[in-house]
Amino acid sequence: MTDWDTAGVIARAVNAGDTTAVAVTEAALARIAAGNGQLNAFTAITADRALAKARAVDENRAAQATPLPLAGVPFAVKNLFDVAGLPTLAGSKINRDRVPATADSPLIQRLEASGAVLVGALNMGEYAYDFTGENVHDGPSRNPHDPSRMSGGSSGGSGTAVAAGFVPLALGSDTNGSIRVPSSFCGLFGLKPTYGRLSRAGSFPFVASLDHLGPLARSALDLALAYDAMQGYDPGDPACADRPAEPTVSLLEQGAEGLRIAVAGDWFKRGAYPEALTALETVANALGVTQEIIIPEAERARSAAYVITATEGAALHLDRLRHRAADFDPAVRDRLTAGALIPAPLVAEAQKFRRWYRDAVLKLFESVDIILAPATPCTAPLIGQQSFVIDGVELPVRPNIGLYTQPISFIGLPVVAVPVPLKPLPIGVQIIAAPWREDLALRTAHALEQAGIAAAPRPMENA
Amino acid sequence: MSEIDDKGLDAMIEAGAKALDLPIDASRLPAIRANLKVTLGHGALVAGFALPDESEPAPIFRA
Numbered sequence: 001m002t003d004w005d006t007a008g009v010i011a012r013a014v015n016a017g018d019t020t021a022v023a024v025t026e027a028a029l030a031r032i033a034a035g036n037g038q039l040n041a042f043t044a045i046t047a048d049r050a051l052a053k054a055r056a057v058d059e060n061r062a063a064q065a066t067p068l069p070l071a072g073v074p075f076a077v078k079n080l081f082d083v084a085g086l087p088t089l090a091g092s093k094i095n096r097d098r099v100p101a102t103a104d105s106p107l108i109q110r111l112e113a114s115g116a117v118l119v120g121a122l123n124m125g126e127y128a129y130d131f132t133g134e135n136v137h138d139g140p141s142r143n144p145h146d147p148s149r150m151s152g153g154s155s156g157g158s159g160t161a162v163a164a165g166f167v168p169l170a171l172g173s174d175t176n177g178s179i180r181v182p183s184s185f186c187g188l189f190g191l192k193p194t195y196g197r198l199s200r201a202g203s204f205p206f207v208a209s210l211d212h213l214g215p216l217a218r219s220a221l222d223l224a225l226a227y228d229a230m231q232g233y234d235p236g237d238p239a240c241a242d243r244p245a246e247p248t249v250s251l252l253e254q255g256a257e258g259l260r261i262a263v264a265g266d267w268f269k270r271g272a273y274p275e276a277l278t279a280l281e282t283v284a285n286a287l288g289v290t291q292e293i294i295i296p297e298a299e300r301a302r303s304a305a306y307v308i309t310a311t312e313g314a315a316l317h318l319d320r321l322r323h324r325a326a327d328f329d330p331a332v333r334d335r336l337t338a339g340a341l342i343p344a345p346l347v348a349e350a351q352k353f354r355r356w357y358r359d360a361v362l363k364l365f366e367s368v369d370i371i372l373a374p375a376t377p378c379t380a381p382l383i384g385q386q387s388f389v390i391d392g393v394e395l396p397v398r399p400n401i402g403l404y405t406q407p408i409s410f411i412g413l414p415v416v417a418v419p420v421p422l423k424p425l426p427i428g429v430q431i432i433a434a435p436w437r438e439d440l441a442l443r444t445a446h447a448l449e450q451a452g453i454a455a456a457p458r459p460m461e462n463a
Numbered sequence: 464m465s466e467i468d469d470k471g472l473d474a475m476i477e478a479g480a481k482a483l484d485l486p487i488d489a490s491r492l493p494a495i496r497a498n499l500k501v502t503l504g505h506g507a508l509v510a511g512f513a514l515p516d517e518s519e520p521a522p523i524f525r526a
Contacts, residue, residue, distance in 0.1 A: 195526045209521075241525075300512055303505035310502045322485055334491055338498035341479035346506035351520035353509050358521070399501070412526035435526035 003031055004458055007073040007168045007222040011115065014061065014072035021057035021072030025050050025117050028074035032119065032166045039142045041151075041160035043079050044086055044121040050074070053117045060115075068115030069225055069249075075169040078155050079121040080128060081105045081213075082202040090204035091124040091154070093137045093327045094320055105202025107171060107213060107230045114229035119167060122157030126329040128173055128206040129313060129336070130154050131181045131401035132383075136329040140383050143186055144459040145425055149380040152182035152401070158216050159186035163459065169217050169226055173203065175210045176305055177375075177405025183216055183417040184428030185380035187457050189445060190216045191223045194241075194435045195412025198227075201236030207312040208239070209351070210305065210409055218456035220445035223416065224248045227438065248439045255447035256370075259440060262291040264373040264432075267298035268404050271391035275427050276374040279420035283429045284372055286453040287444070293364060293371060301357045301407040304350035306399075310339030311347045331398065358411040365434035370444055374404050375417045375428030408432055416441040418454035426457055467503070472496045 001010070001019050013019045029047050036042050057072050077083065080090040082101035089095045103109075108118055123141040125132060133156020134140040141156035143149040144164040151159045155172025159182025162170050172179045174192040183190030191214045198213050205211055215226040231245035263284050269277065284290075295301075314321070314336045320328070321337055328336075364371070377390060377400075387394050390403065408415055413435060417428040431448075433441040448454035467475065476495055480487045487495065 297512070300508055303508040306505040307502060307509060310498075318483065318485070322483075325486070325488075330491075330494070334494035335498045337480075337485065337487065337491070337495050338502055340483055340485060341476060341495075341499055342502055342506060346503075346510055348520055349512075349514075350506070350509050352514050352518040353512055355519055355521040356512075356514060358526075 003027065003165045005168065006219045007070060007217060007225055008219065010073050010168065011069060011071045014057065015067040017061065021054035021117060022051065024072045025054040025074055025119065028119055028167055035164055035166060038147060039144060039160050039164050040139050041122055041141050041157040041164065041166060042076065042120045043089060043123050043138055043157070046083065046118055046120050050117050050119045053112060057115050057117065070111060070229060071115035073116045073169055074119045074167045075111060075116050075171070076120045076122050076161050076167050077108060077118065077171040078124045078158050078173055080124060080173060080204040081108060081171060083108065083118065083121055086121060088204050090128065091126040091135055094324050095204070103202065106199045106234050106236060110230045111226065116169070122161055122170060124157055125154035126332045127317065128154040128175060128178060129332045130398055131177060132398055133159065133182060134383060142383070143380050145187060146380070148382055150185060150383055152185035152380060154178040155182050155216065158182060159188060162186070162188050162216050162218060163456070169215060169222055171213060172216055174212045174214060174409060175207050176309060176409055177402035179214050179216060180375045180405045180415060180417040180428060180430060181401055183419065184375035187419040187421060187426030188216050188218060189220055189223050189419065189456065190214065190417040191227055191438065192409060192415045193227065193438050194414045196239050196241040197438070198230050199234030199237040199240045201234055205316060207309045209308050209312060212409065220416065220442055220449050221249070221252060224252055224442050246439065248442050251439050252443055252446040254443050256287055256444045259369040259444065260367065261287050261289045261370040261372065262293035262368045263289055264295050264371050265292040266294050267407070268295070268373040271377055271403065272374050273378040275379055275422055276377055279422060279427045279429050280372060280374050282420055283418065283448060283453060286448060286451055289372065293368060295364065295407065296360045297357055298407040300353065301410045302403060304353045305406040305410040307342065307346055307350045310335065311342050314339030354410060361411060362434065369433065369440050371432040373430045373432060375430050376401055377403055379425035379427045404430065414438040414441055416445040418445045418448055419456050420453065421455050421457040469496060472499055475499070
């Protein structure tokens, strides 16, 4: 076994008896102990429970029970997931006062029921309101490809932990791009499923209209393994769709053959740095794509997502803004405060526009199966960098990294971010599908990986 | 929607904060003003899109 084994490789080895879950878990804990001080991915390491769970997985195998799809796979979760015995921080100082969670979130339970082993909770931007991976309370999670650079946010620790090889799998949340941005900056595969597909119960919310949960990994197969393990209706999340699980692992080998694929133009190319366009072109060429498609009103969709995020986020935190203002990250606090002051009709308009835009985009999927777009306008900026130039205009980094992710999550479309291992830094491309067609995005991602176009580079390989 | 100048934004912040019982230290005004300006700009772009009266919002969204 190596420190760069994927979840699929680990599970196969554990199920075959070539190694044990305990050995894999101990190795992961040792990597975290050795490297976390520099990269700052973890805010809690759950070694005792991890080893107990690993022993249970090994006992399960010794009892000749059915092989588990994630047997012995170490994983970690953004610290907005409930982990029994830990306060659910959501990247904040304020939540440290919460009573510890009494149960794991349903997604953690489902992964562990498939044999995976939780090893800890991960750093993130405060209350998930950032794209940088910076955190004033815990310090920034750093990019393993260049520790002076951002991991991307808000699931920054998730990106760092998987790209550093601490774990092969992590969970994050994505309201406006917070799985896809760290996937892009850290060179990982990330899945933001359809809105309503995976239960958000047992996670600290941000924007109920737009919140999604999903996995980050170093291969498309690992995304599919984790995603399949986590699917299924959960009445604990009012937005969770009551539909049967639609497994994807067995479909991956169908690849992208026969799929109608187009590249998103206009907004999704405007302002993109050359590396973002190179990655997009590389993916499009590999898939033989020549068609360009215009997603109508994408800029306005991004603005509507911005308004809904600011106002719903403000409503969520209003009482904390009243009574604990000094305990916030000032940048988050002042964005949220501004959100509290937005006139209500603008929010209603944004929600009306959301339905219009959804209908317009769904029409596009009558003629295409997959739309390609950049995940981020650029590779990972330096930690602390305040501004960058987009389309000739100097803009603040923090709210503008999600230019290309926001119009997609706004209507809950499933997306796989695939890493293109450019040098010196990787960058991601979004593989966007129609609602409930995660299978098509995962098949396309797998095909790109098989062709050697998409790959999660080891940090030392990219230096 | 017409753009509001800084003085107008400050008045909006003061009145809104009072209505919401939200204490705001004066030192935070520039940052809140800057964020408010940006968010109102996004709101104006959205509001500038003509939708029929019959348009339904999406408070419970189904993908």
